[in-house]
Amino acid sequence: MTTEDQRVLLLVGSPKAPGRSVSEALGCHVIEKMEARGWSSRTIFIRASLQSDGGQSTLLNAASNADLILLSFPLYVDSLPAPVIRAMELIAEHVLRKNARLVAIANCGFPEARHNNVALDICRRLADAAGLEWAGGLALGMGGALSGKHLRDQGPMAGKIIESLDLAVDALVGGESIPDEAVRRMARPIIPAVMYTAIGNFGWRRQAKRYGVKGKLNDRPYQP
Numbered sequence: 374m375t376t377e378d379q380r381v382l383l384l385v386g387s388p389k390a391p392g393r394s395v396s397e398a399l400g401c402h403v404i405e406k407m408e409a410r411g412w413s414s415r416t417i418f419i420r421a422s423l424q425s426d427g428g429q430s431t432l433l434n435a436a437s438n439a440d441l442i443l444l445s446f447p448l449y450v451d452s453l454p455a456p457v458i459r460a461m462e463l464i465a466e467h468v469l470r471k472n473a474r475l476v477a478i479a480n481c482g483f484p485e486a487r488h489n490n491v492a493l494d495i496c497r498r499l500a501d502a503a504g505l506e507w508a509g510g511l512a513l514g515m516g517g518a519l520s521g522k523h524l525r526d527q528g529p530m531a532g533k534i535i536e537s538l539d540l541a542v543d544a545l546v547g548g549e550s551i552p553d554e555a556v557r558r559m560a561r562p563i564i565p566a567v568m569y570t571a572i573g574n575f576g577w578r579r580q581a582k583r584y585g586v587k588g589k590l591n592d593r594p595y596q597p
């Protein structure tokens with residue numbers, strides 16, 4: 374099979390609207406680079422596609438035709454968003470291309486990338502269950518510092534991320550798994566952790582003020 378015949382399917386696992394999520398920005402960078410290497414691509418937003426029978430069959434058909442499925446998602450409660458798990462369960466029940474592969478990119482709000490590790494292990498298990506070859510995963514922390522804009526428009530913060538994704542693309546188009554160096558670069562803090570936490574705290578306080586609950590930030594309503 375020539376490179377021109379190769380198809381990559383980007384599944385965006387964030388429930389945010391198109392153009393708004395870090396998951397989409399990360400996935401789109403990979404897709405563009407793969408297209409430049411002769412691959413054809415398709416992008417599907419999981420939440421929207423599961424909301425109709427037509428959307429669901431479009432997703433399953435696209436998965437059946439893909440040589441590489443790229444799942445890019447936000448970490449939700451140390452796991453994958455529920456629609457992403459549902460989509461992967463549906464895909465696992467479907468006939469897929471021989472030797473098709475799954476690769477995953479997880480991004481989380483905590484500063485440390487390692488919070489994504491369990492979710493990436495779940496993805497590896499889902500790949501096994503679906504009969505997909507696991508091509509590896511990338512974990513990014515400090516997702517709250519990024520936006521849905523194209524990575525090249527997100528300034529120096531995106532530098533290491535772009536380097537990591539470019540290394541990953543090189544490996545994936547060559548039929549290899551994501552290299553350790555790509556995993557390391559993606560896991561590096563994009564700004565100092567103290568700065569990220571300070572900006573995060575400022576953001577929480579500003580939102581609390583806007584919604585009139587500034588004095589309630591330390592409440593513990595579920596504490597027995």
Ligand SMILES: Cc1cc2nc3c(=O)[nH]c(=O)nc-3n(C[C@H](O)[C@H](O)[C@H](O)COP(=O)(O)O)c2cc1C
Pocket residue numbers: 387388389393394395396397446447448449450451452480481482483484488515516517
């Ligand atoms: C319901 C919900 C649960 C979340 N759970 C976690 C979590 O367990 N750990 C974490 O580090 N971030 C968590 N986050 C933060 C998101 O992972 C983070 O904001 C991410 O960058 C969003 O990516 P997106 O723009 O692709 O949706 C959670 C966010 C939401 C809305």
